[in-house]
Amino acid sequence: MTVRFERLERESVNSTSSIQRSVTQASPAAEAVEHPFAVEVVRPGLQLVLEDLGRPGNAALGVSASGTADRRALRAANRAVGNAPGTAGFELAGGGAVLRFTGPTVVAVTGAAADTEIVRSDGPSLPVEHGTATAIEDGEELHLGWVGEGLRTVVAVRGGLDLEPALDSLASDTLAGLGPGDVGGRPLREGDVVPLHGPSAAPYAVDPCPAPSDQLPAPGDTVELRIVLGPRDDWFTDAGVRTLVEQEWTVTPRSDRVGVRLEGAVPLERAVPGELPSEGAVTGAIQVPPDGQPVLFLPDHPLTGGYPIIGAVIDRDLDLAGQLPPGVRIRFRPVAEIRGD
Incomplete structure (x- = not known):
């Protein structure tokens, strides 16, 4: 499609x-x-x-x-x-x-x-x-x-x-x-x-008390993003799912408002080859192209796609995901059990 x-x-x-x-x-x-x-x-x-x-x-x-x-x-x-x-x-x-x-x-x-x-x-x-x-x-x-x-x-x-x-x-x-x-x-x-x-x-008075600045990552730092696995984690082997959450992923310079392109030493291993019929995607979805290197969708992402989505970053961590410069390393932490445990 x-x-x-x-x-x-x-x-x-x-x-x-x-x-x-x-x-x-x-x-x-x-x-x-x-x-x-x-x-x-x-x-x-x-x-x-x-x-x-x-x-x-x-x-x-x-x-x-x-x-x-x-x-x-x-x-x-x-x-x-x-x-x-x-x-x-x-x-x-x-x-x-x-x-x-x-x-x-x-x-x-x-x-x-x-x-x-x-x-x-x-x-x-x-x-x-x-x-x-x-x-x-x-x-x-x-x-x-x-x-x-x-x-x-x-x-x-x-x-x-x-x-x-x-x-x-x-x-x-x-x-x-x-x-x-x-x-x-x-x-x-x-x-x-x-x-x-x-x-x-402007409808309100100027706020004289500035909000405290968030601590944001610099290139070389490691950050943790919480994720929910699915809906297509079953398209990956148990080893592939473990690679997602146990390996560090580096943000590449090819990232933009569409998505954060990641690179890891070990690509995600598929259990099911090919593509699936196009299905919906949300901001924070982690889509995996054929090369096994994930893409974390940001606000301008496509609404549908045929590559499997292995998981999604929770809403509370999306603002941090939007602030990741090239060179930052990511660790994904699932907020539910990984299958096979």
């Missing part, structure tokens, strides 16, 4: 309000007139995307939930600036981005920590404390350095993003090409301008 993913296009609307609510590429001067509050991407870093908590409940349409890879970080950033918990923000993999702001606002940076500062044209740069609400003025730039621990940094802006949602969400699904405004699920590029609602649109 062949599964085909097609990009969903929203209807074009020629009204002025629709144009002003799209991510555009134009001169900063023109955008300043159209959008009293906006963010221009001066440098996008390795991968900069727009994400909220996703669009669950659309599997029947062939659309995954998508959403931020670190829900805890997004909620903490929004709480800091006074937004509702699921308000969309910026998710940056690896660091190295520069964002220029039109109009004054308040930002918070959470998730993977990077040296972050506000660069001003008329004064010295100001350091940004991780997880703390920080005021930023018109024309100033937010510079996000490279991360040393974890992978994904989240930036929330007070009032949120003023964009047209796709299926009631501003999440960017990089696999399906589905996302807000004219982005269509793609990563942001240099020159993109994202309009904002403005700080007065």
Whole structure:
């Protein structure tokens, strides 16, 4: 069975309000007139995307939930600036981005920590404390350095993003090409301008107490992820299942928002050859291609597949899974007995 993913296009609307609510590429001067509050991407870093908590409940349409890879970080950033918990923000993999702001606002940076500062044209740069609400003025730039621990940094802006949602969400699904405004699920590029609602649109007061930073892994560290075996663990030998939970797996550089590609010294041994009819997959599913090296699905994963799923990471550990940089080693710990014990 062949599964085909097609990009969903929203209807074009020629009204002025629709144009002003799209991510555009134009001169900063023109955008300043159209959008009293906006963010221009001066440098996008390795991968900069727009994400909220996703669009669950659309599997029947062939659309995954998508959403931020670190829900805890997004909620903490929004709480800091006074937004509702699921308000969309910026998710940056690896660091190295520069964002220029039109109009004054308040930002918070959470998730993977990077040296972050506000660069001003008329004064010295100001350091940004991780997880703390920080005021930023018109024309100033937010510079996000490279991360040393974890992978994904989240930036929330007070009032949120003023964009047209796709299926009631501003999440960017990089696999399906589905996302807000004219982005269509793609990563942001240099020159993109994202309009904002403005700080007065935030429903809550700024939180003066920053959330404590999570300890995130660095390359070379070993982390434990809890899993539930199945539904297709019976497609593997007893030795193959034991290899999954007894061997360390290394996160490879080929990982992305679709999945974390793993590599182990011993591939998983199959008991049943070939593929099965395409069946559903969830975020956290551990799918095993023919080479026996697992792929841990992240938010932009395909909804179906014919490779057997040997287990799935529990929901509580999914945020950690979204923060695994290349070089981290993983040990899977089942939360139920392994067959054969």
